[in-house]
Amino acid sequence: MPSQTTLSRRAPRRFWGWGQADATLDAREQATVKTLTEQLEVPWSERPVPQVHEFTLPPPRMAAPTALAAQFSAAPLDRLNHSAGKSYADLARMWLRTPPAPPDWVAYADDEQAVVDILDWAQAHNVAVIPYGGGSSVCGGVEAAVGESYAAVVSLDLERLNHVLEVDPVSRAARIQGGTLGPELQAQLKPHGLTLRHFPQSFEFSSLGGWIVTRAGGHYATQHTHIDDFVENTRLVTPAGVLQTRRLPASGAGPAPDRLVLGSEGTLGVLTEAWVRLQQPPRFRASASIRFSDYFAGADCVRALAQSGLNPSNCRLLDPLETVFSGVGDGRHAILVLGFESADHPLDAWLGRALELVRDHGGSYDAGAVARSLAAQGGDEHRSGAAGAWRDAFLRMPYWRDPAVGLGLVMDTFETATTWDRFASFYASIKADVGAAMERATGQEALISCRLTHVYPDGPAPYFTLIARGDAQGSVASALAAWRDIKQAATAAVIHHGGTVTHHHAVGRDHRSGYEQEVPPLLRQMLAAAKQVADPTGIMNPGVLIDPVGRSVGIRGGHGCAGPRTESLGQNSALAHVNIA
């Protein structure tokens, strides 16, 4: 008889929404939600939040392995918490009380050996394994509904693999377990005077392993932006054995091994450890908040900054509507949040030159909004001005999204990257295409905003936010239906106009239709063949990224996956003469 009590040792999570179970909104956040409902003309009310007892879960289809039983939970809260991630559709389905099928079991592996044992057991019993770090996926990356070809599904939670195992202060690197969440990692590194400085929006509820296998986007707006750039080595438990790469600062020996692990999204195995590069916390900061009356003049300025070699740590351009969503502007200007930081040197020369470029491109700023500061000791939290306001709004947004979803609003984001030569038309086309889809789906004028989150010398990473309603009654079902249409249009538009289907949110299930257009069939067949070596029976995170060879992976009804599946790898390929089965 499975226990009814969670085996998680962490503070309880909100299975139907973001963050801690006991999280509350402050008065201003509550007002924001209310304002949104007024603006979109849906009724505001206190809708009852989902409760565990409202969900009827089928019993596990298979007994837990005896030797590992103490680490296996079938508690309803655990199973609900692990049924999906935190995308808009995941939350809406919870409000509708129709989540995807939960895993039969949630396994809280005590250590790496338990991970090995669980994979051995799963492989022997045709059980699908969903690696689960912080569960913050917004693209269907941790969903447990994998279709009928598996005898059972286990969600493999890595919360107990949450330690910094070794610190090398000379090379500034640490060996860290894959299940370590952002705050855990920071806290354990702090006594060493070091930091990873990787702050995705999900920081509190995402893990190092999750960042690595999804190629998360981090703190830095320029230069090293993806976690990829901070990985020295990886250790992956696959069904075929443990795969550990050599810890190195760089190498030219064949295709980079870690680059096959980075972005594998749980389809090859479970990331149990990695050596990652660290830094000293910044001591010097310099920042400015800059207004542009013309958005594209701002984008040209960002391009000049990205091509200058000055490498600002923050270089985020918010379009006028985005400044309203973020609470840092009134919608009349584009705002550029520009910042430099260093543990080594004052930044006057850097900021000085950057502000010359700003003026050359028509940007304006108040002298009082230019800050040059020596950070307080351990001053990671030192923030002020637009940068501080923007960051606070950024981290709190997922919290107030929860009640908004329950009130029948669609709140979602999608992000991409494209080259500068096509950016202006890309931006306009995306807003036009997705805006039209929003108006078709909702009957209202579209609210779609954009910020540039990361910028490269050859192109920006635009991040779009959209807010809409389903119908005038605030029906969550209508909103979810509208979201499906909008998401499909967004994915199609991003691909059609020359972007990538994801800059740092991963592919998961939701972006597969775009991924299959973006990445050539031959390359996906090569990845599928590589996967087959590591995961011969196709048990690892089926449905995500790339299908196991010779295995039919169903995606059950009710999932929000956008777009028809255009292709089934290895069956309907343009390169039919290549047999990888």
Added chain:
Amino acid sequence: MPSQTTLSRRAPRRFWGWGQADATLDAREQATVKTLTEQLEVPWSERPVPQVHEFTLPPPRMAAPTALAAQFSAAPLDRLNHSAGKSYADLARMWLRTPPAPPDWVAYADDEQAVVDILDWAQAHNVAVIPYGGGSSVCGGVEAAVGESYAAVVSLDLERLNHVLEVDPVSRAARIQGGTLGPELQAQLKPHGLTLRHFPQSFEFSSLGGWIVTRAGGHYATQHTHIDDFVENTRLVTPAGVLQTRRLPASGAGPAPDRLVLGSEGTLGVLTEAWVRLQQPPRFRASASIRFSDYFAGADCVRALAQSGLNPSNCRLLDPLETVFSGVGDGRHAILVLGFESADHPLDAWLGRALELVRDHGGSYDAGAVARSLAAQGGDEHRSGAAGAWRDAFLRMPYWRDPAVGLGLVMDTFETATTWDRFASFYASIKADVGAAMERATGQEALISCRLTHVYPDGPAPYFTLIARGDAQGSVASALAAWRDIKQAATAAVIHHGGTVTHHHAVGRDHRSGYEQEVPPLLRQMLAAAKQVADPTGIMNPGVLIDPVGRSVGIRGGHGCAGPRTESLGQNSALAHVNIA
């Protein structure tokens, strides 16, 4: 009847050595060679250089395909030029008049369609294909001796695919053909005011495609050092079809597609085009030449610079013996060649802070050796002081190696990377292990020097140079035998002490024994499975990097491949239960 005249349209190359056929040494270089022979106590003489008529080549084992015959050459000079690369062993075997078996044909593909046609023909007729860019491989990467399991071998020379096809001045990027050599590429970009700024030592005689598939190390000592960082997309003609990735500044969609092409060393297909990131030529430069009486104090300084975020473009630390080899010192000090460059801003603040770090670490410099300059228009060639002297010696070295090899000297380099925490012991151990092997093999005191060519926050890339003789008569055969022992010891030492088998010279044939220890079997099996999709019959560059599945690839006697082959993938694997055949 095959033509006796080369089909190459380039200035004739020296088939038995480096560079242009008519290259000569100046008086100082001749004196250097003479001094070396005196120091190593071998007799100096003008030995007759190899001539084409001294080599008896077997006739091609198969007729050229009729439709492509005009692009196929069996001229002896072409076949000799394409029999191997430019490693020490390649040159020694030419002096011995015992090169590896040449290709049956050299194909000068007119265009990409010809590449496709040649691969189709080769696949249909069991012909091995050796992609050939500039032919400068120093690790057996372009050798045509591939064993008896192929009906014939064609070396596929890409010299006619040498155009910049498209320039995007806004994103600063260009679409360039894979066969374009360094100088060709620079000359075609110059009218656009842009440069790739990738200057490997082989710059004159290596191609963009070669750089990409070998992950070449470039101009920059810090930050972006490998060509990997400059690749926007790739276009690869494989036996299974054309594989073109999407041109993007960045993406997080699955494992990075281009990273599978980068480092593939011709085993997947032929790189015909790539979009690469460009820059404006530097307008501002600041540099200094710094002495350290203690080498490890110099290394600590380099570490501080690498961790400072200042990103010097040049940060090369030469140990005392290396300063002698490079002609920039007298062997009493270590010398740090430090430089900054920018197209955007003066570098006083950068150099100023760097020199503070230098002084903190006990470095000294003459005020006159600190240069801050505004480069002349198009001043890529603007150089002075130690940096200039070092660069000139660097580019000329391969030229005077030619007669030295003919006189029975071993001149070779090997390069690696390791983390800072182990660097001091790594350096000492490598010098001890390889030095001992040199003394065993030659009976003389070892001459082995080191410079740090590229540095990362978490570790340096040490580059070792060694000079030795075979015996007192200056026998090339003895020298080659000694080299085999030394190379084997160097590879073993690098791996044993925690380095990578290659930082930027690639794996080829010569580094396979180390590669097979460095990269786990499971990962190599995954790569082999991916290769099998792109190259189902295993015709692409056999013998290099990773073996085709289910194919016996012989490496004929006479090749300098170091070390016994420890393992045959898929046959003698630690993971025998994984069947990838």
